[in-house]
Amino acid sequence: MAISDSLRTIGVLVRLALRGAFTTVLGSGAPKPDxxxxxxxxxxxxxxxxxxxxxxxxxxxxxxxxxxxxxxxxxxxxxxxxxxxxxxxxxxxxxxxxxxxxxxxxxxxxxxxxxxxxxxxxxxxxxxxxxxxxxxxxxxxxxxxxxxxxxxxxxxxxxxxxxxxxxxxxxxxxxxxxxxxxxxxxxxxxxxxxxxxxxxxKPVPTPEGWRYLWRLGQGAIYRDTRQGTERHIHCHTKEDVGILQFPADFPLSDTTRLTWRWKVDRLPCELPEDIQLTHDYLSIAVEFDNGQDLTYMWSGRLAEGTTFKCPLPFWDKVETHWVLRSNPAELGKWLSEDRPVKADYARAIGVPPQRIVRVWLIAVSVFQRGEGICDYADIELVDGDKRLKIL
CATH class of the missing domain: 2.60.120.430 (Galactose-binding lectin)
Structure with a gap:
């Protein structure tokens, strides 16, 4: 880690410790044993x-x-x-x-x-x-x-x-x-x-065709919504965590692309998300046949194009983050994305695998206990004439 990154991390930790001390002194925020x-x-x-x-x-x-x-x-x-x-x-x-x-x-x-x-x-x-x-x-x-x-x-x-x-x-x-x-x-x-x-x-049904990752368990974060004839998946997370998965057996070639639209209305964290204590974010991810996943995320503070290994235990061995958006002026707007998955994998992780096996939606708001709100639409894997409609 560069010296500037280390200093930034220390600054974030000091800020969090001061916030914790302030909460303790005021006696606010922390729940009483009941x-x-x-x-x-x-x-x-x-x-x-x-x-x-x-x-x-x-x-x-x-x-x-x-x-x-x-x-x-x-x-x-x-x-x-x-x-x-x-x-x-x-x-x-x-x-x-x-x-x-x-x-x-x-x-x-x-x-x-x-x-x-x-x-x-x-x-x-x-x-x-x-x-x-x-x-x-x-x-x-x-x-x-x-x-x-x-x-x-x-x-x-x-x-x-x-x-x-x-x-x-x-x-x-x-x-x-x-x-x-x-x-x-x-x-x-x-x-x-x-x-x-x-x-x-009124239980919240899991969006059709998707399932929650068993490691994190069932949730009520995601739901199917409609705007006219257009289907969206709405995500609302607060003090929660959940990964939604869609099966996608799709070859990974030089021309394989992941395309989607999303509208992020609120981010769950205002601090850099690359340390454990602040790792709250919204993203879409691709899982590969070697067990790795590459996740394209919105960030509250990190620069667009930043890549980093997940800071959480277990996940640090399998997950890599790519900051795709971080401009606060773009919050609340529908944005279209088109990513060359193989080239992105090579840059962020290393030698690419052979196939894509799943597409994920990820929402984490458990560390800073914030709130994240976004919508996804038109998710597809595309390679020439081959097209897999995810959403």
């Missing part, structure tokens, strides 16, 4: 005679941010069961830099000892289970899994994370919506029950 109040409220709600008949099983859990692993709920579930999760709390990565994560990104579940893991897309979520067996939960801030069965990758320990998440998990006898309506009739806590009912009534 586990006891949460437990007391939901213990009362669940025991109410109007609610209890709807519930097959329910548990209140405190999920620690340590290395203790999956917590058993002592509930056996079966495929088709409807489960609601309501959670609060804070996981701290650094109090010095005021870096913390909430239940929105930290609650994972697994049905069965070898079941497939899944994440709640927010502090509240209702899901119809695909698998059965003992139900487990774990608090896991952004990091890496060894596999989709929820084994932890020993190369990326969770040491240094403190705090806890407080969770109410309910397995309903019948329809979750009817149970949540009954629950809301007897009380609420910080609007969590009303939000849970709203989420169950």
């Amino acid at each position: 586990g006891e109040r949460f437990d007391a409220a939901f213990s009362s709600f669940l025991a109410n005679p109007a609610v209890a008949p709807h519930i097959r099983a329910a548990r209140l859990l405190q999920l620690q941010a340590d290395e203790s692993g999956w917590a058993a709920t002592a509930i056996d579930v079966k495929p088709g069961d409807q489960v609601t999760v309501i959670a609060t709390g804070t996981l701290w990565a650094s109090k010095l830099f005021d870096m913390r994560f909430g239940a929105r990104i930290g609650v994972w579940l697994r049905a069965g000892d070898e079941g497939t893991i899944f994440k709640t897309p927010g502090e509240v979520a209702t899901r119809r289970l695909d698998e059965g067996g003992p139900l487990y939960l774990v608090a896991k801030p952004p990091g890496e899994w060894a596999d989709e069965q929820g084994r932890f990758d020993p190369e990326y320990p969770r040491s240094g994370i403190t705090g806890a998440l407080y969770v109410c998990v309910i397995v309903w006898k019948g329809d979750a919506i009817e149970g949540l309506k009954a629950l809301l009739q007897v009380g609420d806590y910080q609007n969590l029950v009303s939000r849970a009912l709203d989420e169950a009534l």
Whole structure:
């Protein structure tokens, strides 16, 4: 790293530390521990005679941010069961830099000892289970899994994370919506029950043909929208993270191009995004058959044409960023892009691979807890007469 880059990074860290200290002195921003109040409220709600008949099983859990692993709920579930999760709390990565994560990104579940893991897309979520067996939960801030069965990758320990998440998990006898309506009739806590009912009534469907990357879990960041006859994908991220993927088996040649249009209305970070503490951004990416991905991003501060390896553990081995836009005067405008993918790969990463396997949309706003808003349209892979319509 050049001396100027090192000095810039030090300046960003000092700024973040001063911001964290200011927040601590004022006592603002940082959430107050509320586990006891949460437990007391939901213990009362669940025991109410109007609610209890709807519930097959329910548990209140405190999920620690340590290395203790999956917590058993002592509930056996079966495929088709409807489960609601309501959670609060804070996981701290650094109090010095005021870096913390909430239940929105930290609650994972697994049905069965070898079941497939899944994440709640927010502090509240209702899901119809695909698998059965003992139900487990774990608090896991952004990091890496060894596999989709929820084994932890020993190369990326969770040491240094403190705090806890407080969770109410309910397995309903019948329809979750009817149970949540009954629950809301007897009380609420910080609007969590009303939000849970709203989420169950109006879930955000994943855009057609796309899926969320399993490593980061399901989300509610992206949604299909229409402007006249034109289809867009709208992205809205706040204190969240999600990668949306579209399969794309496409040869990579000298004339392969990725084209798209996007309109970025708000960026989730106003600081240089090339260090861990500020790595919040919006982008579109191409994944290749060698496991690498090249992601074209908007930046709040870095110069256009800047390339850098992702600063996050695990991702630093597979992901490279290319700052394509950074002019604030272009925010809120539809912009058309056309990138020579092979030439870009050669410049930013090295010897190009043979094929493209996926196109991604990436939204990160978890580190600085900001808000990002953008829209995508007309995404295509093009090579001569060969054309793959992505969006």
